Amino acid sequence: MILYIFTIIFFILSSPFFIGVIKSLKMFLLYKKPVSLFQGYYNFQKLLCKENIISSESSIITKVGPFLVLSPLIVVLFFLPPIFSKSFYVGFVDAFTIIGLISLSTFFLMLIGLDSGNSFGGIGSSREAFISSLVEPAMVLTVFSIGLMAKDIGVANASVNLAHNFPKEHMASFLFSAISFFILLLAENGRLPVDNPETHLELTMVHEAMILDLSGFYLLLIELAGSIKYIIFASLFVSLFLPFGLELSPFLAFMVFVLKILFVSVVIALVEINGAKLRLFKVPNLLGLSIIFSFLSLISFYVLG
């Protein structure tokens, strides 16, 4: 139980760090002077000191919304797969619940965007709805096929099963769902081919457009929610698709886990510096690829046997 609590606290506390890793690695690779790895924490401190200014046009949603964005994600953290072999975990929650909770959080984020005083909020919300509606089918298919491979539909149980007996006979299927999930990870977290988290250009921004009006503590909550969402997806990815290291002693297992998350972050940084942002109407191409792969994974599970 202690390990379980520790895991959750670790997730919450470390999430800005991993976002910082991606950011500074990208800057380093682009020959810029990299920001500190702990820049996220400085930002939080800065935002805490600032006062909250709320547009007079907006309603109560803007005040309540940030909490409602963050809280489903915090709930999801309790259902994530374990990172230690003997730790407690909630096994019965299936992936569809997790997807639903994440969508709930996205829903409130979109409400905040619609509620804000400026016109960009609405654009951002509609774009976010567009992307997340495309993400959904691929996500369901991927999760379903990985559940089939692990012989359990519950996420945590699935990851433990995968760690103990890896489905060698379904290697192709496994690979396809990994590719599909990775694309989803990029799309859901607003990473580069879908959305550029670093610009405030009105033509392209998706995530930033929705939170343009927020400031101070509310902005902190949203930023924290973004980084927690990233850590949720990254930890799902590493525990479902890189399932090893669970049986080691707690300290080693923890180190292996951190290394795996770092690895994912590095891969994301590499993907981001190598590609340009897609036009919004080309995003369906990328997500179509993800749908094809998730479907293929399901087919090849049944046919390749």
Add this chain to the structure above:
Amino acid sequence: MMINFSIGIFLATLIVSILSTRLLKLIFWYGVNSFFLGLLAIFIGFKQGDSVLIFSGVITLIFKAFTIPYYLKKFAIKFNLKRDVESDVKVHFNVMLIPVLIVFSFYLVSPFAHTVGQNSNYVAISISSLFLSLLLLIEHISVAPKIVGFLLMENSLFLLGITATGGMPMLIELGVFFDLMMAIVVINLLLKEERAI
């Protein structure tokens, strides 16, 4: 397991190259595709103790995975080919077409699945990759992606040769490689003349 893995990557790169819209990326994916094809040949060769297969896998690695993509890239830069290769078929249709083709090829294989033994699924995948590379050939108008499509078709035929028959005779493999080289030479000459006009 490694066989399963590399055959998966083979199919994955083929699908990515169907959906990709940049010529250099297309060539890169062709290289990756052939790289895993070569690895596959080597793995199966070791599994069956077939030295011919290992040899042709090594040749595939050297030529198809590195030399041909290198030269294609060089041609693309030298002859100033159009780098933006949009396909004529929209992605939405591709998203439906590709799974349909793959499922169809599994049905196509089912009447003779028992004769090729446990490899029948691999045969199905190689037939479906043949169809997919045909799709790549059909859906582009410009020449350069058609060349890549032709090369991918050659790859999937090689895959079929490996999986359905456990490797063709040495002489035939060498002949096919020779013809591939000849094709590259002819492509080079054609591009050169096209620029001269």
Add this chain to the structure above:
Amino acid sequence: MILFYLTIPAFIIFFVSFFEIDKAKKILPYSSFLVLLPIIYLFLVDKPYNLIGDYMIATKLNTYVLLVSSIVAIGVILSLITLDKRVKISKKGYIQFYRFFATFWLGLTVSILSNNMGIYWIGLELATLSTVYMIKTNLSKRSISEAWNYMIVGTIAISLVLFGIILIYASAKPVLAEDAMNFQLLLENIKYIKSKTLFEIGFLMVSLGMFIKMGFFPMSLWLANIERASYYPIAALFSGILESAILVGFFNFSSLAMKINPSGVFAFVFIYAFLTLFIITFLLFKAKDFIRLFSLSGIEHMVIITLFWVSGAHFAALLHFGAHAFLKPALFLSSGILEFKKKYNFAGTLKGFGGFYGNLFYYLVGFLILAVISLPPSPMFFSEIYGISAIFSIALKSKYMLLVLTFVLLFLFLLSIIFYKFIQVYQSMKYEGEEVEKVVYVNEILSICIFALATLSLLSPLAFNYLKGIYE
């Protein structure tokens, strides 16, 4: 060793093409006559005669096809001497034409004589790729785009052939192991094959690939466009040599398939051939220039040959094949002369040939055109009578007698439309349009004479007996 002698002329052309072509091209026809010596030797020895192990074998069928294609090659080389006077061709293009002609010839010699599916395929692919370059020597935008077209469609076709070969190999490997690519061994052991379906799919793919290359149903105008865009000798090479190699392959593969499922093969080829002929007839009726006309009629003859072959009339198919392989290149070569002044035109093209050579040419073209639509002295007349009677005899035995007979009658009707078109064209060539002075060179008239004589020699009892003896 014989194989070495057979390929010497091709190698000579290849090496000569690296030097000053203007003087050297005069000796090439003489050197190419050398190829007849080893072929005569092959005719005299006992067959099958192993050239290299059992990879390449001279059978009776092979040797006949080799002879036909070599005569075509000699004739084309003869007429190539004055190519630069007929069309605009750069010096470099001329040299490269010769060079790739040599590789083309080499590849097809290999694939005609091969007794192994793989080697057959390699030769065919080599020839295909070298044709791409020959098409392109005509430096125009049109011909380059057609060269790309040929490259892509040709390679798709040939990949389908390889696909089929792999499937056939897979189906026969449990019986014959590494020898499963050997045509002769496979023919003997075909009944032991366990998975008939796999073999049939393989045969389907092979024949689809070959049909695309021959210009059958969906690809009917493809070949005509390419031949139009390139220089006229290429069309002659296509119809004379390339199609012989493809037909040899089709003969071999289909005799394998006939042992497994004869009625299936007959039905497949019959339906496909009928569909092709149906479309070809109308395209041909609309044709407005010589190359398209002849190329479409070439597809028609391919249809007839394959149909005769699968209906068991081997003699008729081979006779028709020989006659077509001699007549069509001659027609293509003479179309270069006929179209010299004005392209895309039938009227009056046969007028204005003076002098001895001119008159000879006038009568030869008349002979060729009337022979290719199978008027009596032509070998095609006899082959069609034999072939149609063979189809009738199949029809009488089968359950679907009336259906087949109806289709045969429709078939004959379509052929008569083509007959009408050719007569019309001949009339318009002779009597319409105005007269323009034209010249014929000695080498051209010589090469057309060779073709005409070869066609007539097919009628001799010697040739008849040989052809009948191939499948006794």
